[in-house]
Amino acid sequence: MNLKLTAVSAAILTAVTAAPAFADYPERAIELTIPAGAGGGTDTSARRLALILEELLGTSIAVLNIGGGGGSVGASQFMQADPDGYSLFATWNSPLTTVPLVQNVAYSLDSFTPIASTSETAYVLCVDAEFPATTGAEFLDELAANPGMYTYGNDGIGGTMQLAAERIFQAREITAIPIPFGGAGETLQNFLGGHIDIYGGSISTVLPYVETGEANCLVVTSAADVPALPSASGLEALGLGEHETLLWRAILGPAGMDQAIVDQLSDAIQTAVNDPAYVEFLATKGEVPNVLVGDDLAARLQSESDGLAEVSRALGLSQ
Amino acid sequence: MDFFVTSLSGIMAIGPILAMVGSTLLGVLIGALPGLNPVMAIALLLPLTYSMDPLVALGMVAGIYNGSMYGGAIPAILLRIPGTPASIATTFDGFPMAERGEAAKALKIACWSSAIGGIVSAIALMTVGPLLARVTLLFGPAEYFWIAIFGMASVGVMVGTDAVKGILAAVIGLLIGTMGIDSLSGQARYTFDQTWLLGGLDLIVVLVGLYALPPVLQLAEKCDLKGLSAAQLRLLAVPFKPGEIRSMFGTWFRSSMIGVSVGILPGAGGNIAAFLSYNAAKNASDDPDSFGKGNPQGIAAAECGNNADNAASMIPALSLGIPGNVVAALVLSALTIHGLQPGPRLFHSNPELVGGFMFEMLLTSILIFLVGGAAATRVFAQIQRLPGVLLVPSILILMCVGVYVINGRPVDLWVMFAAGVAGYFLEKVNVPLAPIILGMILGPMAEQSVRRALLISRGDASELITRPISAVLALATLGMILWPIIKALRAKRAKA
Numbered sequence: 106m107n108l109k110l111t112a113v114s115a116a117i118l119t120a121v122t123a124a125p126a127f128a129d130y131p132e133r134a135i136e137l138t139i140p141a142g143a144g145g146g147t148d149t150s151a152r153r154l155a156l157i158l159e160e161l162l163g164t165s166i167a168v169l170n171i172g173g174g175g176g177s178v179g180a181s182q183f184m185q186a187d188p189d190g191y192s193l194f195a196t197w198n199s200p201l202t203t204v205p206l207v208q209n210v211a212y213s214l215d216s217f218t219p220i221a222s223t224s225e226t227a228y229v230l231c232v233d234a235e236f237p238a239t240t241g242a243e244f245l246d247e248l249a250a251n252p253g254m255y256t257y258g259n260d261g262i263g264g265t266m267q268l269a270a271e272r273i274f275q276a277r278e279i280t281a282i283p284i285p286f287g288g289a290g291e292t293l294q295n296f297l298g299g300h301i302d303i304y305g306g307s308i309s310t311v312l313p314y315v316e317t318g319e320a321n322c323l324v325v326t327s328a329a330d331v332p333a334l335p336s337a338s339g340l341e342a343l344g345l346g347e348h349e350t351l352l353w354r355a356i357l358g359p360a361g362m363d364q365a366i367v368d369q370l371s372d373a374i375q376t377a378v379n380d381p382a383y384v385e386f387l388a389t390k391g392e393v394p395n396v397l398v399g400d401d402l403a404a405r406l407q408s409e410s411d412g413l414a415e416v417s418r419a420l421g422l423s424q
Numbered sequence: 425m426d427f428f429v430t431s432l433s434g435i436m437a438i439g440p441i442l443a444m445v446g447s448t449l450l451g452v453l454i455g456a457l458p459g460l461n462p463v464m465a466i467a468l469l470l471p472l473t474y475s476m477d478p479l480v481a482l483g484m485v486a487g488i489y490n491g492s493m494y495g496g497a498i499p500a501i502l503l504r505i506p507g508t509p510a511s512i513a514t515t516f517d518g519f520p521m522a523e524r525g526e527a528a529k530a531l532k533i534a535c536w537s538s539a540i541g542g543i544v545s546a547i548a549l550m551t552v553g554p555l556l557a558r559v560t561l562l563f564g565p566a567e568y569f570w571i572a573i574f575g576m577a578s579v580g581v582m583v584g585t586d587a588v589k590g591i592l593a594a595v596i597g598l599l600i601g602t603m604g605i606d607s608l609s610g611q612a613r614y615t616f617d618q619t620w621l622l623g624g625l626d627l628i629v630v631l632v633g634l635y636a637l638p639p640v641l642q643l644a645e646k647c648d649l650k651g652l653s654a655a656q657l658r659l660l661a662v663p664f665k666p667g668e669i670r671s672m673f674g675t676w677f678r679s680s681m682i683g684v685s686v687g688i689l690p691g692a693g694g695n696i697a698a699f700l701s702y703n704a705a706k707n708a709s710d711d712p713d714s715f716g717k718g719n720p721q722g723i724a725a726a727e728c729g730n731n732a733d734n735a736a737s738m739i740p741a742l743s744l745g746i747p748g749n750v751v752a753a754l755v756l757s758a759l760t761i762h763g764l765q766p767g768p769r770l771f772h773s774n775p776e777l778v779g780g781f782m783f784e785m786l787l788t789s790i791l792i793f794l795v796g797g798a799a800a801t802r803v804f805a806q807i808q809r810l811p812g813v814l815l816v817p818s819i820l821i822l823m824c825v826g827v828y829v830i831n832g833r834p835v836d837l838w839v840m841f842a843a844g845v846a847g848y849f850l851e852k853v854n855v856p857l858a859p860i861i862l863g864m865i866l867g868p869m870a871e872q873s874v875r876r877a878l879l880i881s882r883g884d885a886s887e888l889i890t891r892p893i894s895a896v897l898a899l900a901t902l903g904m905i906l907w908p909i910i911k912a913l914r915a916k917r918a919k920a
Contacts, residue, residue: 142750148467149757169832173623174605181619182833207610256880285608286878287691290753294690294746300564300880307762311766315743361550366840389760422610 129163129188129368137193138186140179140200145308150354152197153386154223162370175264176200176208177291181353184216189358190366193220197354199265202410206417207263208239215408218362220402220403221374224392225353227327228269230257230336231296231304231311233321241338242249244323245277252280257303258292261285263422265413269350270305273415295309307352308333309391326350333391350413353395355402371398431779435479435787437582444484444784451491455507456499456638456804459826461628462508463750470758472697477778478762480754486784487791489751491732493691494538494792498804501530501723503643505636505819509627509865510730512635512753512858513702517715517722527805529664530723535796537676537724541731542789544680545687549742550733550782552652554771556688557737557743560857563689565876566888568899572690572870575696575862577904589855591643597863600625600872608875620835627864629827631841634860636823637844640816640853648812662826675705677723683732688739690748694730695865699858715846730794735785742770742778754783774819 126299137155141147148247155166171179180240186192194217205213222410232246248255262285273279281303285369286292289306294306297319304311304320312333312392314320322337329347330339340346355372377383378394387394397405435441454460465488473481490662499520514534521530528840545876548556563571603614604624615621679701686697705717705725738755740746745766747753756766764774771778807815827840832843847857872889881887 149761171833173831174619175622178619178623192889208605208612208622209617233851238610261610262608274758282879284876286876287607290746291690293565294561294740294744296566297744298561299747311758311768313765333834386761389763 109237131162133191133195135162135191136166136186136197136365138169138170138179138183139195140183141197143148144380147195147197147354149391150224150387150390151356152317154195154356154374154377154383157411158373158378159382161373161377171417174208175204175261176202177208177212180204181211184212184359186359188218188361188363189360190362190370192359193370194330194357194359194398195354196357197265197352198406201355201357201406203263203265203268203417205411206410206414207363207422212405214406216360217357217401218360218367219406220356220358220362220367221371222353222355222395222402223374223378223396223404224387225351225395226264226308226390226392227325227331227351228332229308229322229326229334230270230305230307230324231315232302233296233299233323234318234321236297236302236321238323239321240345241324245273245279246278248274248281249277250381253282255302256282256284256300257305258284258286259297259305260288260292263417265352268413268420270414271318271361271420272348272412273307273326273340273345275416275419277397307391312391313381348412350409365396367399390422394423427775427779430792432778432783433643434776435483435522435783437479439477439480440483440780440784442573443480444487444791445482445533447487448491448694448788448795449487451488451493452495452498452792452795453491453524454488455492455495455497455511456493456631457826458499458505458507459628459823459830461489461755464829465492466751466754470754472759475868478758478764478777480782481758481762482781483788484776484786485751485758489734490542490731490785490788490792491795492593493542493734494727494796495537496730497538497723498531499807501534501814502805503526503819504639506631508694509631509861510728510733512695512697512861513698513726513729514723514857515635516702516726517717517719520716520718521720521723522808524699524718526881530720531796531804533672533720533800535792535801535880536729537672537679537728538731538796539789539792540676541680541728542734542792543677543786545684545732545735546782546786546789549739550709551787552781553739554743559692560688560740562893565597565873565880566675566891566894567897568689568691569873569877569888570894570901571692572866574875574897574901574904575692575700575866576870577749577901578699578862586854590854590859593850593857594859594863595857597860598852598867599863600630600860601864601867607872608879611799612818620833623863624868626830627861628830628838630864631861632823632827633840633843634847636819636856637841638848638857640819640823641844641848643812644816668720672699672721673815674708675721675724676728678704678708679728681730682734684736686729687733687736688748689745690740691869692866693737693749694733697733698726698730699862701725703904707911709800712908712911726755731789735782735789738781738785740783741766743769745770766847767802852856 138146139151159166160275171182177200177332183194238247267283284287284301289310292306293310295301311320316323322334325331325339327339328341328346340349375396439754454465466485496507499505499507501513501522504515505521506512506515516529555885566591605612605622680700683697686692705721706712737748737752741749741752741756747756827836889895
């Protein structure tokens with residue numbers, strides 16, 4: 106049954122994407138490398154997407170988790186793969202745009218062929234009820250007026266979350282003390298226990314405590330406001346729109362892939378991401394679909410890398 | 425009361441029951457194979473359950489998690505190879521017992537202790553969970569630092585007869601623990617420009633090499649071509665002495681409390697729970713010297729402690745939405761996929777589902793009694809009859825497969841091999857191996873916590889001992905170091 110289904114969908118796909126030289130792609134299993142351990146946000150999103158892609162492409166997708174080094178271990182190993190379309194890389198933005206700035210890695214943006222971005226979400230900064238600010242503007246004023254007084258938790262030194270916050274702080278000449286934790290869950294635990302003043306991390310983790318009133322979220326790192334957090338200001342509203350930094354995910358290949366295969370894959374990914382079941386899945390994690398392909402994706406990677414390079418240089422974190 | 429009835433009836437359906445039974449068996453197998461671990465198994469299986477009834481998915485998690493903690497004890501007792509990091513302490517007394525021909529008894533104690541630890545833990549999860557969860561929030565970086573130091577002080581009981589060699593081993597572990605990207609400065613340490621070292625050395629890879637290769641080499645040295653006949657395998661020859669089981673109740677109680685306490689703290693794990701339980705049992709014993717030579721209390725303490733960690737580690741996840749370990753994180757992601765929102769209101773808005781999962785943690789612990797019962801014990805013990813010429817290559821293949829699938833890279837096999845050769849020679853010169861693993865686990869925890877604490881206090885070290893909980897923990901650590909000394913002095917005076 107399954108075999109038959111696979112054969113049928115493969116036949117349909119070949120018919121639709123009549124690219125003569127590569128009419129047979131994919132003719133065997135695709136290996137999808139994830140530069141993080143099993144069970145994390147990138148892993149669950151990618152595995153879920155892979156299930157839909159398997160049906161669309163009519164081939165099986167084998168997932169390989171290579172964690173470590175903030176994603177750089179998986180990225181370094183992946184860049185040596187053949188650009189034949191049978192090795193793909195599902196990552197979040199940090200290993201591509203942040204890690205190369207702060208670690209000595211063997212790859213750069215040129216080591217990859219951008220195929221398609223999939224989803225994104227903003228980071229958020231939250232305080233408790235006693236904090237002397239109730240709006241995003243007041244929050245930044247309070248931080249600016251008291252340099253070095255407040256501590257904020259983040260996902261790791263030189264990580265995208267920290268750089269997203271520092272990008273805003275630099276624009277407003279704010280000095281806050283970064284306390285790096287192993288992830289948003291650990292940051293939340295220390296925030297709820299009162300060990301740090303400001304929660305910095307993903308929205309979905311802190312959301313339940315916004316509802317109970319224990320967390321008051323004031324700034325999101327996206328340009329636009331986030332509907333789920335009415336009390337938080339987007340950066341546009343604070344006049345800092347150009348300092349937006351998001352957590353987003355994408356699928357790439359090794360450098361030098363054939364354009365026909367890239368197009369076929371990006372079409373399939375676009376369809377898979379907009380599958381209602383996947384959109385619903387993303388919503389449970391506080392993410393929204395955002396598919397950019399080809400040059401648009403390359404441009405996004407480049408501009409984010411440039412923006413964060415400036416921040417990390419100023420922080421003295423750059424290689 | 426109503427809630428207990430509704431959530432229990434929710435899982436009394438064919439799907440959840442099959443899931444629990446099957447996955448407990450699978451968990452025992454995964455735990456028993458060195459290299460394979462429950463985290464990996466759960467991560468791989470959960471995506472397949474997204475379309476199923478959530479209680480089936482959660483039943484599988486519960487079974488694999490609880491089953492594997494017991495499964496790790498099987499090779500630990502029979503072959504001196506811990507199946508998981510949490511069963512290292514089980515090798516100390518389990519293997520000497522097996523060598524004496526008491527393998528069946530040792531397996532039975534491991535099974536009972538695992539089940540009891542799991543049951544106590546599940547009951548804690550169902551009754552005082554939300555209360556304990558709020559307590560964990562009081563633990564900040566300064567407190568975590570002291571927990572790590574407290575655990576390190578327990579190395580004292582594991583150093584064996586030669587303290588210098590024990591400390592040497594612990595320092596090796598601490599040094600290995602510093603490798604990789606330093607999460608507080610972002611700098612790479614001891615990576616020698618090798619990309620694969622950026623993540624540090626994987627605990628499981630080192631563990632499998634260090635702990636599984638030396639026993640395998642020793643088996644190979646025996647050149648055993650024939651194996652044992654059924655008659656030579658002296659099973660069930662050793663009955664329990666009168667009062668022996670009753671004397672374990674104290675150990676089970678103590679270890680369950682330790683396991684639950686360690687379990688509720690995010691970041692600590694079953695391995696630390698097992699070490700601390702073992703240490704506590706030894707300290708409480710009238711005859712501490714018999715530990716490490718096949719004292720059943722040692723197995724009871726370690727196995728009860730590591731299973732008591734399991735359900736308790738779900739407490740912060742289910743009550744606060746804060747996952748304390750990877751398994752808890754996977755459970756939370758499974759809940760979100762089924763449309764639930766983890767957080768303080770999770771339980772109130774979904775009592776059937778969350779309550780059902782709690783019952784599944786309880787029932788799978790009870791299942792261990794059946795899975796590891798007399799029949800299974802006899803089956804497992806047959807491993808001892810296999811001739812070395814079959815056993816050695818089989819274990820080597822399983823080790824390589826297990827290690828390779830962790831990160832999917834061949835270099836890990838070399839790390840395992842190097843760790844194994846090192847372990848083989850360290851054992852030959854009587855350097856204990858357990859402090860190496862403990863150093864690898866606790867070193868990074870101690871270092872990161874103390875640096876975070878000092879960042880928060882702006883470099884004021886007095887905060888490490890002036891906060892109420894950290895002061896208590898500091899005193900407990902001091903007591904932990906001094907207690908064996910006081911005890912030894914007293915014994916000497918009594919003799920004189």
